[in-house]
Structures are given as C-alpha cells and as structure tokens.
Amino acid sequence: MDTIIEIKGLTKDYEKGFWKKKKIRALDDLSLQVEGGQIFGFLGGNGAGKTTTLKLLMSLIFPTEGSAKILGAEIGDPAMHQKIGYCPESPYFYDYLKADELMVYFGRLFGMDKGSAEKRSAELLTRVGLEKKDWKRQLRKFSKGMLQRVGLAQSLINDPEIVFMDEPMSGLDPIGRRQVRELIAELREEGKTVFMSSHILTDIEALCDNVAILRKGRLVEEGNLAELLRSTAQDSGFEVSVGGIESSVFKEAIKGKIASEINVKPGGFSLNVANEQDVEAVLASLNKLGGRLIGVNPVRQSLEELFVREET
Amino acid sequence: MTALNHVRVIASNTFREAVRDRVLYNLVVFMLLITGCAIFLGELTAGQESRTIVNIGLSAMLLFGVFIAIFVGVGLVSKEIEKKTLYTVFSKPVRRGEFIVGKYLGLCLTLLVNVAVMGLGVSIALLFVGGGSLSISIWGAIVLIFFELALITAVAVLFSSFSSPALSALLTFLIFVIGHFSSSLRDLAQNLGSNAAQWLFGAIYYLLPNFSHFEFVSHAAHGRVPSGSYLALALLYALAYIAVVIAVTALIFRRRNLK
Ligand SMILES: Nc1ncnc2c1ncn2[C@@H]1O[C@H](COP(=O)(O)OP(=O)(O)OP(=O)(O)O)[C@@H](O)[C@H]1O
Ligand SMILES: [Mg+2]
Numbered sequence: 001m002d003t004i005i006e007i008k009g010l011t012k013d014y015e016k017g018f019w020k021k022k023k024i025r026a027l028d029d030l031s032l033q034v035e036g037g038q039i040f041g042f043l044g045g046n047g048a049g050k051t052t053t054l055k056l057l058m059s060l061i062f063p064t065e066g067s068a069k070i071l072g073a074e075i076g077d078p079a080m081h082q083k084i085g086y087c088p089e090s091p092y093f094y095d096y097l098k099a100d101e102l103m104v105y106f107g108r109l110f111g112m113d114k115g116s117a118e119k120r121s122a123e124l125l126t127r128v129g130l131e132k133k134d135w136k137r138q139l140r141k142f143s144k145g146m147l148q149r150v151g152l153a154q155s156l157i158n159d160p161e162i163v164f165m166d167e168p169m170s171g172l173d174p175i176g177r178r179q180v181r182e183l184i185a186e187l188r189e190e191g192k193t194v195f196m197s198s199h200i201l202t203d204i205e206a207l208c209d210n211v212a213i214l215r216k217g218r219l220v221e222e223g224n225l226a227e228l229l230r231s232t233a234q235d236s237g238f239e240v241s242v243g244g245i246e247s248s249v250f251k252e253a254i255k256g257k258i259a260s261e262i263n264v265k266p267g268g269f270s271l272n273v274a275n276e277q278d279v280e281a282v283l284a285s286l287n288k289l290g291g292r293l294i295g296v297n298p299v300r301q302s303l304e305e306l307f308v309r310e311e312t
Numbered sequence: 313m314t315a316l317n318h319v320r321v322i323a324s325n326t327f328r329e330a331v332r333d334r335v336l337y338n339l340v341v342f343m344l345l346i347t348g349c350a351i352f353l354g355e356l357t358a359g360q361e362s363r364t365i366v367n368i369g370l371s372a373m374l375l376f377g378v379f380i381a382i383f384v385g386v387g388l389v390s391k392e393i394e395k396k397t398l399y400t401v402f403s404k405p406v407r408r409g410e411f412i413v414g415k416y417l418g419l420c421l422t423l424l425v426n427v428a429v430m431g432l433g434v435s436i437a438l439l440f441v442g443g444g445s446l447s448i449s450i451w452g453a454i455v456l457i458f459f460e461l462a463l464i465t466a467v468a469v470l471f472s473s474f475s476s477p478a479l480s481a482l483l484t485f486l487i488f489v490i491g492h493f494s495s496s497l498r499d500l501a502q503n504l505g506s507n508a509a510q511w512l513f514g515a516i517y518y519l520l521p522n523f524s525h526f527e528f529v530s531h532a533a534h535g536r537v538p539s540g541s542y543l544a545l546a547l548l549y550a551l552a553y554i555a556v557v558i559a560v561t562a563l564i565f566r567r568r569n570l571k
Contacts, residue, residue: 058403061569078405086403092396094325096332108321109404111314154400164403 004162004193005034005057009066012052026052028217029066034195034210036161039188041208041225042197048214050197051089054166058086071161082110085160089167089197091151095140099125099150102139103157110158117157124153129179144171152180156187163187165196169203181206237275237299240282243268244292253285268294318410319417326388326418327425335384335422336429338376343433345372350437362443366450366533369434370457374529376430377423377461378488384422385468386480388415393571402570409562416469416558420462427458446535453532455543459550460526464488466557467521473561473568490516491523525549 012027027049034040044050055061057068059076073080093102100121107117125135128149134142139150148171155163168184169177184207187194198204204211204225211228213221221228242250247262247269254260258278260271273279279296286293330336349368353361389412392398401411431454438447467487471480490497494517501513525546528538538546 060399060402078407081403081405088399091400094397096329105325106404109318109406111317
C-alpha cells in the first residue's frame with residue numbers, strides 16, 4: 001500500500017496570555033508516514049498533542065513549522081477534502097438542526113443532491129446505531145453519546161478514503177462501543193484507512209494495525225502494534241481459570257509440580273503458568289479432583305505496560 | 313461552480329438558523345406598532361396620518377433591521393468558532409471565504425424577508441388610512457433601507473472576525489451612528505480650521521461608510537420617489553463597500569487558528 005498520510009516536522013506552538021505572549025509547544029517536530037488500508041492508532045495520554053495534530057491535518061489551525069500531505073495533496077487543499085472524513089473530539093453541531101438535516105446539509109457541501117444525501121444519511125445513522133425516532137429530533141436535545149454517533153455518521157457521508165477520528169469511542173455506552181468497533185473494522189474491510197486517536201487501550205488493541213505514541217508533543221514510539229508488544233513482552237504465559245473446587249485443595253494437589261500463585265476470584269480462582277506443559281498439568285490435576293475449567297487465556301504484555309513505560 | 317454551490321448551501325442554512333432562532337419574531341412587534349399607529353393616529357388629518365405612518369414605520373424598519381444586523385451579525389462567525397461547529401464544516405471541501413460569503417448572504421436574505429414583510433405591513437396600513445399612492449411610492453425608500461442594512465451587516469461580520477462579540481456590536485453601532493453624521497462632521501471640521509481636525513474628520517468621512525446615501529425616509533413621507541440613477545448609485549456604493557469589507561473579512565479569517 002502507498003503512503004497516504006505524510007507528516008513532515010509538524011510543530012505547533014500555542015500562544016498563552018495577552019500581554020506577555022508565552023509560547024506552549026503542543027506538538028514538536030512530528031514526522032510520520034501512514035500507509036493506506038489500515039487502522040492507524042494515534043496514541044498518547046491527556047495533553048499529548050493528539051487533537052492538535054488532527055486539527056492541523058484538517059487545517060483548522062496552522063502549523064508553526066512543518067508540513068503534511070494527505071493523499072498526495074498539501075493539507076488545506078479543499079479538493080483533497082472531498083475524499084476524507086473527520087470526526088472531532090466531543091463533536092458539536094448546529095443545535096437548531098435535526099440529525100438527518102445535518103447529514104443532508106453536510107452531504108450537500110460535498111456536492112450531493114438532496115435525494116442521495118438523504119439516502120446516505122439514513123444508511124449511516126442506522127449504521128452508527130442512532131434510533132430512528134431520534135433522526136427527527138433537534139441536536140440540542142441530544143446526549144453526548146448520541147452526538148458522538150452523529151459525529152461518526154457525518155464523517156462518512158462522502159464515503160471517504162481516509163477517516164480521521166478523534167477518540168471515536170468517547171461518551172459511548174458498552175453497546176455503542178461495540179457497534180463503533182465493528183464499524184471501524186468494517187471500514188478497513190472496505191479498504192479504507194482509519195486514523196484514530198485514542199487513549200483507551202482495549203480499543204486500540206482490538207483494532208489497530210500500526211500505532212504511533214505521542215508524549216508531551218513528541219513522537220516516542222511508532223510501528224506495528226503486535227511487534228511493539230512483542231518487543232516489550234517479558235515473560236508471557238497463560239492464565240488458567242478454574243472453578244468447582246476449593247483453592248486450598250487444589251494448591252495442595254499441585255504442590256511441587258507447578259509453581260504458581262493462586263488468585264481467588266468470584267466463582268473460583270485462577271493461576272498463572274509459564275508454558276503449555278504446565279497448562280496440561282493443571283488440567284490433569286483438575287480432572288482428578290473433579291474441578292471445572294473456566295478458561296485458559298494467553299497472558300500478553302498489554303499496551304498499558306507499553307504506555308506506562310513511555311510515561312516513565 | 314462548487315464555490316457557488318457551497319455559498320448557496322451555507323446561505324440557506326444560515327437563513328434556516330435565523331428562522332429557527334426566532335429572529336423573524338420581531339415582525340410581530342413591528343406589526344403591533346404599525347397597527348397601533350394606524351388606530352391611534354385617527355385624530356390627525358388623513359395626510360398627516362399617512363406621513364406619520366411612513367415616518368414611524370420606515371424608521372422602525374431601519375432600527376429593527378440594524379438591531380438584527382448587529383446582534384446576529386456579530387455572532388455569525390464568532391459563535392461558530394466558540395461552539396466549534398466549524399470543525400466539521402471545514403473538514404468538508406469548503407473554503408473559509410466561501411463560508412464567510414455564505415453566512416453573510418444568509419443573514420442578508422433574512423433581512424430582506426424581514427424588510428419585505430415590514431414594507432407590506434406599512435403599505436397595508438397606508439391603504440387602511442387612505443394613503444393609497446404612498447403605499448406604492450415608499451418602496452424606493454425601503455430598497456434603500458435594505459442596502460443600508462446589508463452594509464451594516466458586512467461591517468458587523470468584519471468586526472466579529474477579529475474581536476469579541478460585545479466589542480464588535482459596540483463598534484458596529486458606533487459606525488452606524490457616525491455614518492449618519494459623517495457629512496456634518498466634515499462640515500464641522502472645515503469650520504474648525506485646525507489642520508489635524510480637518511484631516512481626521514476628512515479621513516472618517518472617506519473611510520467609514522456614509523449612510524446619508526440611503527436616507528430617504530422623510531422624502532418618502534412626502535410622497536417623493538428616489539430616481540433610478542439615485543438608486544443605482546446607492547446600490548453601486550453599497551456593493552463596492554460590501555465587497556471590500558467582506559474581502560477583508562475573508563482575508564483575516566483565512567489564516568485564523570480556530571480555537
Ligand atoms: N487552544 C489552545 N490554546 C492553548 N493551548 C492549547 C490549546 N489546545 C491545546 N492546547 C495545549 O496543547 C497541548 C496538547 O493538547 P491536545 O488537545 O492536542 O491533547 P490531546 O492529546 O488531544 O489530549 P486529550 O487526550 O486530553 O484529548 C496541551 O498541553 C494543551 O494544554
Ligand atoms: Mg484530544
């Protein structure tokens with residue numbers, strides 16, 4: 001796949017104060033290349049500069065230094081905007097419009113006629129899980145999660161090649177999160193590129209192919225997520241969850257055979273083992289004692305640890 | 313072509329916003345005022361009564377319009393920056409200049425509807441009190457009022473592109489007042505004799521919009537009609553001034569970092 005987002009030395013200073021202008025560097029010399037057809041995670045803690053970068057890419061603010069290209073065109077080229085979508089962080093819309101009116105309005109800014117904009121709007125509002133009864137309600141009466149859904153729907157009105165999403169899951173309930181996760185995964189299936197900022201690690205682990213991690217405006221890590229996790233992994237193993245017998249009985253039975261801590265949990269207990277042989281051994285003891293296997297999960301170095309490491 | 317389409321779509325949305333934000337409700341107050349005049353001026357002779365209705369009606373039309381032009385105009389762009397509604401607009405293939413022009417024309421359309429409905433109200437009131445010919449002849453003055461409102465709107469939008477809404481409203485109102493007295497100011501300056509004062513008031517006279525080109529209410533009350541060339545010149549003046557002001561606004565707004 002070709003590089004479709006190319007960021008070169010992007011830097012942004014915000015000015016603070018009225019008389020004595022103090023400069024705050026929110027983004028420092030960011031260079032990044034993103035290939036098409038993937039979900040790219042743009043990560044960082046609060047205030048790391050994610051939103052700043054996205055606003056720069058959308059030409060809502062202008063860089064102090066550096067430049068960027070999207071789909072081969074300089075950012076700020078309005079023609080290029082025909083092929084991209086953007087869902088801002090905690091989006092806010094014209095509150096005097098109804099959800100479907102907003103969609104049609106944006107569709108028409110892309111040159112769609114009213115009929116096809118209406119059709120596309122109905123498709124997308126369904127897809128983001130906004131109930132039909134809410135389509136004809138004024139946006140001023142929408143909850144945060146409902147606005148977020150409208151934000152996602154409007155970012156897709158033009159069937160864009162690249163969608164930029166600033167924390168797409170924020171404000172959503174569990175069902176909403178799952179729907180949006182599925183939506184984003186589907187976009188990749190359709191061959192689109194999703195550039196999403198986030199600090200919600202489970203979402204990133206579930207979705208992203210490649211990531212870049214920002215810290216205090218600087219790029220600190222970049223690459224394939226699986227590889228990054230592997231390179232930081234220490235001793236991975238398995239977590240075996242067990243039920244139906246007393247933990248003390250089980251502890252006695254495996255004594256000397258498997259070295260493991262036993263963590264008591266509701267409905268049973270779990271133990272961490274180093275390798276597959278140990279899993280087998282646990283299963284064998286379990287059979288003998290008449291316990292019940294709840295599950296076996298590989299223990300992976302989670303993204304959280306990668307994050308924490310970057311922070312220290 | 314796409315630019316025109318963007319301007320049209322944004323303008324009609326701005327009009328819809330004004331209607332839904334109940335801007336046109338001022339028409340109710342206006343109609344009550346005119347009806348009140350028509351009823352309570354009954355003691356005057358027919359001619360005086362019509363003249364008073366024209367004077368009060370058209371002056372109120374201008375004032376109500378200025379009120380809308382200023383208070384809606386200064387929020388037109390700044391409110392969208394404040395509420396961040398612009399984020400999703402400028403991620404579409406919309407140029408900043410197109411947005412400014414669209415918003416401006418949308419408010420002008422609102423004012424046009426407002427002025428037209430008010431004009432109809434005054435015309436009907438005139439028919440009611442027997443001022444039949446006036447009900448037609450006042451429309452020249454009404455057109456001039458609309459030109460003036462369009463110009464004030466442009467000034468309000470300009471100020472709001474770089475200063476706070478409150479300050480913009482104040483400055484626009486000052487321009488409105490000074491613009492009605494600028495020729496007197498210049499005359500005053502010439503009598504003062506001081507070079508600096510002459511220069512200052514001269515500069516004000518030439519730089520600020522001169523609204524005396526659009527003052528026709530008292531003539532209209534006497535049944536006079538502006539000539540075609542008078543209207544054409546006023547239109548030309550308004551258009552040229554508006555074009556410059558909106559172009560400057562777009563230039564300022566083009567490089568502005570959105571909050
Ligand atoms: N308009 C602004 N004026 C001044 N400083 C700003 C402005 N916007 C952001 N900043 C500063 O720039 C830095 C980066 O902010 P940014 O919003 O890009 O972070 P973020 O990564 O999106 O954080 P979050 O996860 O909280 O959304 C922060 O230090 C913030 O205080
Ligand atoms: Mg952010």
